Amino acid sequence: MSEKVLMKGNEALGEAALRAGCRHFFGYPITPQTELSAYLSKKMPKVGGTFLQAESEIAAINMVLGAAGSGVRAMTSSSSPGISLKSEGVSYIAGSDVPALIINVQRGGPGLGSIQPSQSDYWQATKALGHGDFQLFVLAPSTVQEMADFVALAFETAEKYRMPAMILSDGMLGQMMEPVVFPNETEIHEGDKSWAACGHKNARKHNVVNSLYIEAKDLEKTVVERYERYEKVKANEQRSESYLTEDADIVIVAFGASSRVSRSAVNAARAKGIKAGLFRPITLWPYPETELEKIVPTAKKFLVVEMNMGQMIEDVKLVVGGRKPVEFFGRTGGIIPTPGEILEAIEKM
Amino acid sequence: MANTMNVLLAGFGGQGILFTGKVMVYAALMEDKNLSWLPSYGPEMRGGTCNCSVVISDEAVGSPLVTNPDVLIAMNRPSLEKFVGTVVPGGTILVDSSTVDIKVERTDVTVYYVPATKLADENGLKGLANIILLGKLYKEKGFVKEESLDAGLQKCIPPKKAAMLDFNRKALKLGMEQ
Structure with missing residues (x-):
């Protein structure tokens, strides 16, 4: 058994991301998720990863699409208004069947709202985080320990079903400190990435990661296929x-x-x-x-x-x-x- | 009923409110208790005042936000004025009487007035009024063992500031004598 440590929820998310093998973080600052970016900005370079503060939320989410499209574990984090800005990119990620992790440390809304804890992005997370027919795998932690535990679970599930995952947290869980235990060694179970658009020295036909289908019948086919996967998620991944x-x-x-x-x-x-x-x-x-x-x-x-x-x-x-x-x-x-x-x-x- | 202590620490930014809370929860961690620490990060923080909720309990902590404290530590007048009415009947209030020039009018709470800032200044412990008050809280409520409190201090003071540990220990002792 490893040692119990005290951490803010936001920091636990960051530490868990590193332990889950995530080496690509793209973000843009916003309260109350800032400690997560701050944590990774310090730690990510030390493990040879990429921490990038983008010029905007929209840039950050598209960097996630690009990185995750090449098969690596990539993530972004924000709080409610910032998540709204990322919604277009999230739809593209879903439409490209790319696994990625989006963290929302919710604050009050609508609009710029308040910076205090809220759960008013439930509909956004579960029904319509962007245009088009798609779903995210959404986990709702209730303790700092779960903030830590759900990061690897989110990545694994996202990869298993080739879909974006979200951890829907809030300012209270992000800001509070509680005991948390990290395992001595985290086993990383990475999903199949044979679809990824990455370098292969002409060893195979090139892969395409894309969400554009000019022919309606082609688009319908991919959407229907995606919904068949969603049925499997519904059957296998319910947690309570x-x-x-x-x-x-x-x-x-x-x-x-x-x-x-x-x-x-x-x-x-x-x-x-x-x-x-x-x-x-x-x-x-x-x-x-x-x-x-x-x-x-x-x-x-x-x-x-x-x-x-x-x-x-x-x-x-x-x-x-x-x-x-x-x-x-x-x-x-x-x-x-x-x-x-x-x-x-x-x-x- | 489970044994739970809800503490609200409040004062100006820079008085060590968050630090004091951290020492408390690290001390509780040493004893494997359930605990939570939640700083104010909202608009009140931007006004210069600062507060911190600490919960130490035998059962899983529900809300980490303390709205009705069993213990209030008030290090400035606005904090005492704001929170005095929220303390549970039978609760405890610790006031730094060198920075707060009013008295608590409630009769259903126990109030300890400690001139913590003055004591700190007179004893070469400038800036450690917070730890003096923590020492007083320990004396009155004994919420953890003394060695756990010391271990909490050691956890919260980074090794490169080791010299600060002795000053904090002195402040803690001084508080226990009040």
Whole structure:
């Protein structure tokens, strides 16, 4: 067992990226993800990697497309408004079937919003981070340890299914320090890269990494093929955690930062004799429908807790399908809910 | 109920608010406790004031943001004015009485006034009022073992500033005597 160290979530993401063999980072500064870029700017040159602060977010994401298109592990990180700027490039990455990692340390929106923690990019991450038919593999860490653990998982999954992956974090997880353990040695499981557009000294026919299809029937064929892969992702990659849900009357559904606060509220409710539980989606896409479905027959009511005006609640309602009431409690604009507020919402149900 | 201590440290930038919080969480780490440390990084920081939430607990930490502290350490007047009402009934407030010229009017909390900045200046420990207050907190709440606190100091002071370790230890002792 390795030593427990204290790190900010943003720094843990950076350290985990290095350990996952990522040697190409392209970014542009923005609060509250800055410590991640700062960490990699110091460490990346020491391992012979490339840290590049681009001239803009748009440049940075296109550098990721280029680097990842040549088969290397490449990533970028930003916060909400910066992610919006990257959306065109993300669509190109998805359309080119290139695996890459995008990290969003969310802040309040819309517009420039606030620099405080938020979860208001749920829809953007899971439904429409850019134009066209495509999905990202989206992981939502809730601890600094998960920030570290999910980096390699994101790269591996992205490579397995040739799609972009996102770690959807927020300012709270990025800025806070918590104990984290890194394994002594990280085994790197890199996916097949035989499609990559890299040098081969004429040993084979050249590969093309591209998202442009002039003929509609060609484009349809590639999109349909991509969606067949998405079905496999849905079948194989759903992740979630259930806490005290077996006998729970009221089940909170919450991810990331708000799930931590919700867990405290569940404990407080239990102490008052209320049978509360917590279902925490870890993958936001694919949504962990299978596990959530298992809770629907026994739960009496659902309470969705988010740091936004109610976005994930739509996915919960899709699974619950009107069989049980689904209510909402949220704070937005950069406000972190308190356990007391959530407990009050539970008591009102 | 789990044993949890929610601490809010607040003052001006430069008073070592974040550092003090770091020493606390490293001390807790030595004892394998659950902990979190969250600095203010928002608009309040840009106004020159600074605060830091520290949670030390036997159970997994929920929110790392401390909104109702069990312990408030206030190193300037605006911080005391802002947070005095948020401390839980029965909670503890440590005030640097050499930088804060008001008294706490609440009667449902325990307040310790320590002229930490003055003590630091008089004892050749300039800039270590924060650690004096930490020493006082240790004396009153004993939230970790003394050796863990010392180990926390060692973790937070980089080797190239080793000379600072002795000053910090002196400040910690001085605080424990208050």
